Amino acid sequence: MYAIGVNLDLTNITAGVVNEQGQILSKESIPTLRYRPLSEVVADLAALVKRVAEAADVDLQTEIDHVGIGTYGTIDRRTGTLIYSAQFGFRDVPLLAEVKKHLSLPVYIENDANCYALAESHWGATKGYKNSVIVTLGTTISGGIVINHEVYHGAFFGAGEFGHHVIVMDGEKCECGRRGCWAAYASSTALVRDARIAAIRHPESEMFRMVNGDLRLMSYHIPFEAAKKGDVYALDVVHMFRRYVALGLINIVNILQPDAIAIGGKLRKIGHEFIDGVSALVYEKAFGQNEKAKTEIKLADMGYDAVIIGAAMLKPWKE
Amino acid sequence: MYAIGVNLDLTNITAGVVNEQGQILSKESIPTLRYRPLSEVVADLAALVKRVAEAADVDLQTEIDHVGIGTYGTIDRRTGTLIYSAQFGFRDVPLLAEVKKHLSLPVYIENDANCYALAESHWGATKGYKNSVIVTLGTTISGGIVINHEVYHGAFFGAGEFGHHVIVMDGEKCECGRRGCWAAYASSTALVRDARIAAIRHPESEMFRMVNGDLRLMSYHIPFEAAKKGDVYALDVVHMFRRYVALGLINIVNILQPDAIAIGGKLRKIGHEFIDGVSALVYEKAFGQNEKAKTEIKLADMGYDAVIIGAAMLKPWKE
Numbered sequence: 001m002y003a004i005g006v007n008l009d010l011t012n013i014t015a016g017v018v019n020e021q022g023q024i025l026s027k028e029s030i031p032t033l034r035y036r037p038l039s040e041v042v043a044d045l046a047a048l049v050k051r052v053a054e055a056a057d058v059d060l061q062t063e064i065d066h067v068g069i070g071t072y073g074t075i076d077r078r079t080g081t082l083i084y085s086a087q088f089g090f091r092d093v094p095l096l097a098e099v100k101k102h103l104s105l106p107v108y109i110e111n112d113a114n115c116y117a118l119a120e121s122h123w124g125a126t127k128g129y130k131n132s133v134i135v136t137l138g139t140t141i142s143g144g145i146v147i148n149h150e151v152y153h154g155a156f157f158g159a160g161e162f163g164h165h166v167i168v169m170d171g172e173k174c175e176c177g178r179r180g181c182w183a184a185y186a187s188s189t190a191l192v193r194d195a196r197i198a199a200i201r202h203p204e205s206e207m208f209r210m211v212n213g214d215l216r217l218m219s220y221h222i223p224f225e226a227a228k229k230g231d232v233y234a235l236d237v238v239h240m241f242r243r244y245v246a247l248g249l250i251n252i253v254n255i256l257q258p259d260a261i262a263i264g265g266k267l268r269k270i271g272h273e274f275i276d277g278v279s280a281l282v283y284e285k286a287f288g289q290n291e292k293a294k295t296e297i298k299l300a301d302m303g304y305d306a307v308i309i310g311a312a313m314l315k316p317w318k319e
Numbered sequence: 320m321y322a323i324g325v326n327l328d329l330t331n332i333t334a335g336v337v338n339e340q341g342q343i344l345s346k347e348s349i350p351t352l353r354y355r356p357l358s359e360v361v362a363d364l365a366a367l368v369k370r371v372a373e374a375a376d377v378d379l380q381t382e383i384d385h386v387g388i389g390t391y392g393t394i395d396r397r398t399g400t401l402i403y404s405a406q407f408g409f410r411d412v413p414l415l416a417e418v419k420k421h422l423s424l425p426v427y428i429e430n431d432a433n434c435y436a437l438a439e440s441h442w443g444a445t446k447g448y449k450n451s452v453i454v455t456l457g458t459t460i461s462g463g464i465v466i467n468h469e470v471y472h473g474a475f476f477g478a479g480e481f482g483h484h485v486i487v488m489d490g491e492k493c494e495c496g497r498r499g500c501w502a503a504y505a506s507s508t509a510l511v512r513d514a515r516i517a518a519i520r521h522p523e524s525e526m527f528r529m530v531n532g533d534l535r536l537m538s539y540h541i542p543f544e545a546a547k548k549g550d551v552y553a554l555d556v557v558h559m560f561r562r563y564v565a566l567g568l569i570n571i572v573n574i575l576q577p578d579a580i581a582i583g584g585k586l587r588k589i590g591h592e593f594i595d596g597v598s599a600l601v602y603e604k605a606f607g608q609n610e611k612a613k614t615e616i617k618l619a620d621m622g623y624d625a626v627i628i629g630a631a632m633l634k635p636w637k638e
Binding site: 147157 | 393402403449450466467471472473474475477478479480481483484485486487488490495497562563566569570571573574575576577578604606607611612614
């Protein structure tokens with residue numbers, strides 16, 4: 001049997017036929033165009049599901065066990081309701097009911113970071129670890145928790161909001177409305193903000209030169225590249241960013257002490273050198289870490305396909 | 320059958336015979352006198368175990384299933400080794416092997432906060448909740464996590480170190496050697512420190528008057544009592560303390576989203592009014608909290624006996 005995994009995000013809907021080894025047989029993306037009625041988004045999603053099945057030459061009714069959808073926000077796994085999504089601007093949306101109008105297969109809906117965590121823990125960076133965490137460092141920070149090889153949802157399907165734990169009380173404003181959240185320091189948005197501030201203060205800096213004085217061109221790559229060229233202001237931005245990332249990870253270790261934490265999201269592209277620096281800080285500072293007992297800090301290695309693969313791995317909900 | 324639970328702490332060794340309903344039939348405390356060889360402490364502990372069995376008129380060999388010991392620090396539940404305790408100044412101490420020299424019964428050793436969490440989740444404030452957390456606010460902060468009605472230990476038996484998650488990066492010095500930990504803001508030690516600073520700055524304050532100008536007499540009760548009398552400086556200390564406590568709880572909710580958090584430790588004696596104020600902040604600020612989905616913030620209700628009762632509830636370790 002096969003399953004179809006769908007990643008419904010702000011920009012694209014991507015669907016793929018996945019086999020039982022976690023391999024994608026066919027895949028296609030279409031734009032989400034999210035500023036239109038949900039019914040239209042879902043109609044496109046259902047048509048996409050049918051197309052990828054055809055492309056993989058598998059029969060939707062007899063060869064596909066179920067469709068799994070990973071998407072933003074807090075999802076009620078029992079009912080397939082999107083309880084809350086700040087990004088989509090949704091509250092209590094009956095997504096499953098809408099999808100079922102188009103598809104007569106079983107459909108399961110799950111938070112995308114939880115799908116990511118599920119896939120990485122079975123096929124990827126956290127494979128084989130009993131308790132693991134995935135943290136996605138991107139424009140914001142999200143995450144998923146795996147305990148006893150299963151996704152841990154918390155009381156109301158909202159566990160793992162690592163980005164919104166506070167590391168600096170009354171600190172930088174966060175998109176969630178509070179202040180001092182980890183996401184306000186260790187996301188790409190925060191890094192770009194800090195790089196812009198450093199560059200505008202120091203027009204003599206390599207960072208300023210690299211954007212030709214146009215701060216709109218600042219990206220998360222630039223402070224790292226400028227730091228390699230010896231820009232002291234970029235070195236400071238990168239150094240502080242490393243501390244911010246490490247601090248949140250240390251907090252996760254001190255609370256959950258997982259066997260491993262995998263870093264996903266676009267900032268994983270900064271690469272191993274950055275993660276090694278972060279890991280060193282975590283090992284030095286976190287409680288009870290030593291050569292015999294280390295929470296492994298790793299790069300996630302399945303990329304964006306992990307959400308599709310994890311969504312395809314979903315099972316019927318049981319309490 | 321019965322079990323004997325032991326609370327081995329810095330000041331006292333307390334042992335009790337506990338029945339299968341979590342009731343203590345006999346109990347006795349002796350001083351730990353911890354600045355002596357471990358062998359002497361353990362010999363006293365074993366003699367105490369025998370005495371409480373006699374006092375309850377139960378036969379140690381035929382009517383006691385096991386002895387459970389709750390103590391400070393990170394404990395290897397498999398081997399009964401005290402891996403690390405900052406307070407006791409222990410590292411890799413084979414506590415179980417030492418105890419077994421004196422007792423021929425099965426002996427299980429567990430972190431005291433985990434015993435506390437276990438007892439409260441079966442007989443106390445967090446009874447009936449699938450996922451719960453206990454936080455002990457005392458001279459420092461410790462905690463235990465219950466997931467699926469069982470204690471969650473983390474990868475190396477060190478999960479639940481809530482007191483050492485950072486809420487103010489580079490903030491107040493913590494006893495653990497780092498800066499900005501929750502324990503450096505929301506413990507009784509921190510509260511007393513902040514009350515002293517406010518009192519010495521304001522000799523006209525009610526707090527200063529209550530200690531007759533002798534700051535050594537400051538206790539965690541005083542700012543609360545002075546605040547009730549309208550001391551504005553005490554009100555400020557209490558207000559900030561409430562925010563510190565709430566902030567750490569919000570972080571726990573955003574990461575773990577348990578069904579309930581119970582507050583234990585001596586600061587629970589501040590009472591319901593304080594907890595209600597803290598709860599209101601948690602509900603307002605934590606992710607995904609609303610009338611339908613609230614992490615309950617409660618006072619632990621079993622007191623110090625919870626460690627004995629939880630220790631008596633320990634079972635043989637299985638992976």
